[in-house]
Amino acid sequence: MRSEHPSTGAAQPGRSDTPDFVTFGSHEKEVPPVTAAAWITATPPTPNGELHVGHLAGPYVAADVLRRFLRADGEPCRLTSGLDDHDSVVELCALTQGRKTEEVADGYGEAITVDWRRAGVEFDQITRPRAEPGHLAAVQGLFRELHGEGVIVARSRLLPYCAPCDRPLHGAYVAGGCPSCGAPAHGNLCRSCARPNDCGDLLDPRCVLCGTPAGLRQVRRLYLPLEQFRRELTEYWGRIVLPPRLAVLCDRLAADGLPEVAVSHPGEWGVPVPVEGFADQRIDPRFELAAGRLHQQQGRGAGPVEFFGFDRAYVHLALLPAVLSARGAALPAGFQVNEHYRLDGRRFSTGARHAVWALDALTEAGSDTLRRHVLSGRPEGRPADFDPAALDATRDHLQASWNSWLAALLAALREECGGITPEEAPGGAGWEQLRERLERAAGELRCAYGPGGFAPRRVVALLDEVVRLAEDFHAVNAHEKDRPSGAERYRASLAAELAIAGALTAWAHPVMPEGAERLAGALGLRPGGPVTAAALTPPAPGTRLAPPSGPVFGY
Known part of the structure; x- marks a missing residue:
């Protein structure tokens, strides 16, 4: 990538270094006045x-x-x-x-x-x-x-x-x-x-x-x-x-x-x-x-x-x-x-x-x-x-984690629900505990995005943790579709994953606006909403989903 192109050629910024590990604190926090x-x-x-x-x-x-x-x-x-x-x-x-x-x-x-x-x-x-x-x-x-x-x-x-x-x-x-x-x-x-x-x-x-x-x-x-x-x-x-x-x-x-x-x-x-x-x-x-x-x-x-x-x-x-x-x-x-x-x-x-x-x-x-x-x-x-190789690794990570989970979710919705948001409310095994963690994550994101504690490295770590939690939830609940009595619970888990995807149209938008907007288009949502726990909501039941032809985040 190194080349020489032709001649045409907060109020309180305090935190200057942020660890890469993630700790979810209390529920949604107030961002200082801006x-x-x-x-x-x-x-x-x-x-x-x-x-x-x-x-x-x-x-x-x-x-x-x-x-x-x-x-x-x-x-x-x-x-x-x-x-x-x-x-x-x-x-x-x-x-x-x-x-x-x-x-x-x-x-x-x-x-x-x-x-x-x-x-x-x-x-x-x-x-x-x-x-x-x-x-x-x-x-x-x-x-x-x-x-x-x-x-x-x-x-x-x-x-x-x-x-x-x-x-x-x-x-x-x-x-x-x-x-x-x-x-x-x-x-x-x-x-x-x-x-x-x-x-x-x-x-x-x-x-x-x-x-x-x-x-x-x-x-x-x-x-x-x-x-x-x-x-x-x-x-x-x-x-x-x-x-x-x-x-x-x-x-x-x-x-x-x-x-x-x-x-x-x-x-x-x-x-x-x-x-x-x-x-x-x-x-x-x-x-x-x-x-x-x-x-x-x-x-x-x-x-x-x-x-x-x-x-x-x-x-x-x-x-x-x-x-x-x-x-x-x-x-x-x-x-x-x-x-x-x-x-x-x-x-x-x-x-x-x-x-x-x-x-x-x-x-x-x-x-x-x-x-x-x-x-x-x-x-x-x-x-x-x-390191150019590290940039390649970032692209690979988005494909292997973020895009892979979203592709699996949209494929499951197509197979199970005909590509339409299910009628079931978000649920599934471990959903209540996961929702609480995600609500705390929204508060942590607000702090890390806000002018009083601006820490973009921590924002990226938090977003990655949200996607890892979604991947685990998807893997755990995928077995419901194989149970004769599990269809309703399976659809509820898919609705829960849609809620996480909907949250990312807001939570990830400041960092990756193009992908967040593509995801919002696929879900029929408006991109770039407030970074709050309220964003943790799936599209309305019966919404026709429109999966993109390529990757959602990056390419």
Whole structure:
């Protein structure tokens, strides 16, 4: 599946790691209030390449799962993202490919949005910075205002410079050692420790284009000193529930002195700086993200729940809240953070073309299989490894367990009832005990789907356990058909299995929407209902069933 495609190219997120075993607790539990989760954001990807499986395993599928769960519950909910068109990696990609930067951003941007749709990730709004009405004016207007108020200030600092390329180096153009942790890093941000850098403080900086060791030159740029927001930021960090990984980052930022962050850099790609004396500079894309968020947030009383990778944590925890605080806007209501995905022991990288592309995986496995796979091994609290053989095993599991049980059930209904829902109420040997377990499972699913205890790995484990219980129930009660007096009990057991199948049209829909919708079509039900014990209901007696011609989940 690894390939290089052509250039056409919550309120309380606390739980960061979930065991794979299943424990059913008390009966159906209440999900915490979700008014703060009515807006969900997923960090914008950079269009310097196509979407890869690591992107899906990180913020995007998980954010869509939460959106689907809340929508099914009747909660008004918006999922938004965008494209980070003006990141320096986009311009660098264009230079190395000998193409126009606009062509790269537009081509890969379109490919990314198409692959989101193929993966079943449904955004209510995708911001395209160069096409979004009012975006440029909003970014420049905020920048101009904050500079006029003295929030943004000019500083003369050392910036790497490549003499052979005759180019000042910032962002993706410069590489070296992180001044905070020593790990390999590019300019502005370290992907290992998530700490910002000033480019000029990188250890042994070198030009990414030609590999030449960089010199240092004094350059006057514009900065946003975060120390002026110390009170707002530290109070916010103390008020909101943070996963331990994020809390450690905040503690270290506060202890070391909040940095001054460069919000402009020399260049030609990006939003022009609207300040006299800096006409040859462009606004940093991280400030652009914050300004765009403020523009989106107008008229909203609460901030969003944000999904992002740990390497972007400082932007979401410090820079974005600082800009929002400068305008008295609501701060993010919660965070869902993921670690990185690895392939052959190295982290996925779009720029290095070290990835399994989403299009390849979706073509080979389908959206349901891929969504379930990346959720079951989502990199929560620690990195995760992608293994193509494991994706094949996920597809085989859906076929051998989920689809095999459903095929056996529908075949039994065709043989015993002529393909019609039986008149008998759900029953059979062990049904009362099983129903109680399933009702408890519905409560556990609500907790694991909900914003207060969001844990998609546990959701997948719970759904698998539901299907295993259904398989066992089917095997135990299948013997009733061989008893002269067992016909009624057998039909009641089939009605009970139909109730479980009906529940899966709701319970599995946030994870595997295509399969849940196919199953709902086969049963004559409406897909995507609330994840509650009430979903544990068979189709009405006499309903003509319409089994699909192929697998229900995956393919």
